[in-house]
Amino acid sequence: MNYNTIISSHYQTYILKNHHYTDENIVIKATIEFKNSQLKLNYEIVGQLSKYNFPKKTKQQRADNLWLDTCFELFIADINKKEYWEINISPSTEWNSYHFTKYKKNMKKSYLFSTPCIKIKSNENKYKFSFDSTMQKKILKKELQINICVIILDKNKKRNFYSINRRNSSPDFHDRLQWNSF
8 A cells, every 4th residue: 555645636545544553454534625615534444344433323423532442533723823623523423623723732623624524334344434624714725734633443442543744653643743734
């Protein structure tokens, strides 16, 4: 599998890296696209999915602490500012977005993203998850920095951490040294 980034205009695809450097028998591909004020995220997990927990679909609503189970995440910021946003999306279709004034400080719910359209397709070896939301243009007018991440809980309740880059084995998705320019 090629770990290089595939880039075209406002569209990028990444193969996410496991922070524990283990061969989990899965590959996670994430694609992000900005078009006008639309944000589209697509995740595809391929491999032995029976080893992992994917929460069952529930009522789509905002919820906190989604990262305690399998959770898809996006971090986004103006490259020249300390503030940033985090979006968490569960396979249950629960989701939330947060704003931070700087590294892990002053976390508050954000309302810059509309209620998303979430779609899931899966079989025993492939799990596809998509998230489509409208963003306020306030974010899009800037040179951006992003981090696309996944926390996937296995059947033994162990969290596995995947993201665009991996500086060390201890994951910190908020660490902007691990983010990419967009």
